[in-house]
Amino acid sequence: MSPDEGRQYLVDRLQAVAAGDRAALRDLYERTSAKLFGVCLRILPDREEAEDVLQDVYLTVWNKAERFDPARASPITWLATIARNRAIDRQRAIGPRAFDRSVDDAADIAADTPDALTQLERGEENRQLSACLDALDARTRGAIVAAFFGGRTYEALATEEGVPLGTMKSLVRRGLQRLKNCLQP
Incomplete structure (x- = not known):
């Protein structure tokens, strides 16, 4: 299949x-x-x-x-x-x-079986998502990938980056908005 x-x-x-x-x-x-x-x-x-x-x-x-x-x-x-x-x-x-x-x-x-990120990398839609993720800065891309494909919490990401929780949430939210804009036809 x-x-x-x-x-x-x-x-x-x-x-x-x-x-x-x-x-x-x-x-x-x-x-x-x-x-x-x-x-x-x-x-x-x-x-x-x-x-x-x-x-x-x-x-x-x-x-x-x-x-x-x-x-x-x-x-x-x-x-x-x-x-x-x-x-x-x-x-x-x-x-x-x-x-x-x-x-x-x-x-x-x-x-x-392939993990969620590997499955997302397949197909045309997924190539577009990959291109949009690549367009993000490394910090934002890493936070989004870790949170949504790696199961990491915002709290854990904020602690690792040494930033306040609100800053991490804002970083991810802005990144997701950029992804949404990039993915819209």
Whole structure:
């Protein structure tokens, strides 16, 4: 299956889920859960917490599939964004806590399939996104990639860069606006 066919298949599955098709949700889960679990594990290194969040992700998909717009995002991007946001919400809810594992261990658990960034690099739409990302300055591009493809929180990025949280949020927000303007026809 080509990347474009795979994308269309996921679009079709999401539309079927929006219509209440449980089999479509099951199929969507089988095709995407390993990738989304990897996103959750990058943010929540505790496996049980990540599993709980993953379950919440698919409950959200079931309840909000009708909000998916294939003209605005690819299915995997939409799903990964939900997973990332739910994992960050959970991380904030549980607060700082000692985990038994390192975040680096998540790479060993995720599927051997290409990660979200690799999938985004495929196809014409993805080449345009890559060109628009390349047009950003290195700092902004790095922050956006780390946040949206690496599962990093704004707080972590701000700490690494040694800037206030609001500054990091503004940097990313301005960068996303530039990306949006670049991607619009």
